[in-house]
Amino acid sequence: MNIPVGVSNRHIHLMQEHVEILFGEGYTLTSLKELSQPGEFAANETVKVVGPKGEFPSVRVLGPVRSLTQLEISLTDSFSLGVKAPIRSSGNIEGTPGIKIVGPQGEVTIEQGVIIAERHIHMTSDDATQFNVTDGEYVSIETVGERSLTFHQVLIRVKDTYALDLHIDTDEANASGLKTGDTVRIVK
Structure with a gap:
């Protein structure tokens, strides 16, 4: 059975406190489009992120708000920003x-939270x-x-609210020639 691919560009998840600092008190993120995972969306809102070496002026915010703020970038992005982001699972x-x-109403510096997903x-x-795998297991595709x-x-x-989807970043997609909507298969 094939697994659909979702290519993930750089993006940021924000906690509500940071949403309000960046966009204004009481601000609520607005949905631009739904994402592959139920309940998640690309927001209309973008922010600028500034690293020691460079910046990205328009990083898409993903919603809904989270319990922590996390910037997800590629390895190439980490070089551009000048940060040594480790490869980590979300959270x-x-x-x-x-x-x-930096947002339209304010700015915040987070002490941690930059990862390569x-x-x-x-x-x-x-x-x-069906795939004979368990949550937390590592496989090859x-x-x-x-x-x-x-x-x-x-x-x-594994979570029953998830939709079947492989998430890779743009570096991985470019290396393999994959795009969102392509399919892969698990090989153990």
Whole structure:
């Protein structure tokens, strides 16, 4: 069975406190479009992120708000910003670098929260049974096409509210020639 691919460009998740600092007191994020995972959306809002070496003037905010602020970038982006972002699963920000975030109403500097998101597959428990995998397990996936390759160390994330989807960043997509909507398969 094939797994659909979702290519993830740089983006930021914000906690409500930071939304209000950046966009104004009582501000609520507004949805530009729904994402592959139920309840998640690309917001109309963007922010500027400023690192020691460079900046990105328009980083998309993803909603809904989270319990912590986290900037997800690619390895190439980390060079451009001048930060040594580690590869981590979402939410695992302990000991990661910080960054300055600038919005239309204010700015905030986070002490930690910049990561390169670990490639992962979202799936339901039924999907996990069908693929014979478990939450937290690492698998390999195989791509097809002119730049076909095998990715190792792909994290399985199981939750019944998830939709089946492989998340990779733009560097990984470019290396393999993948785009959102393509498919891959698990090889153990």
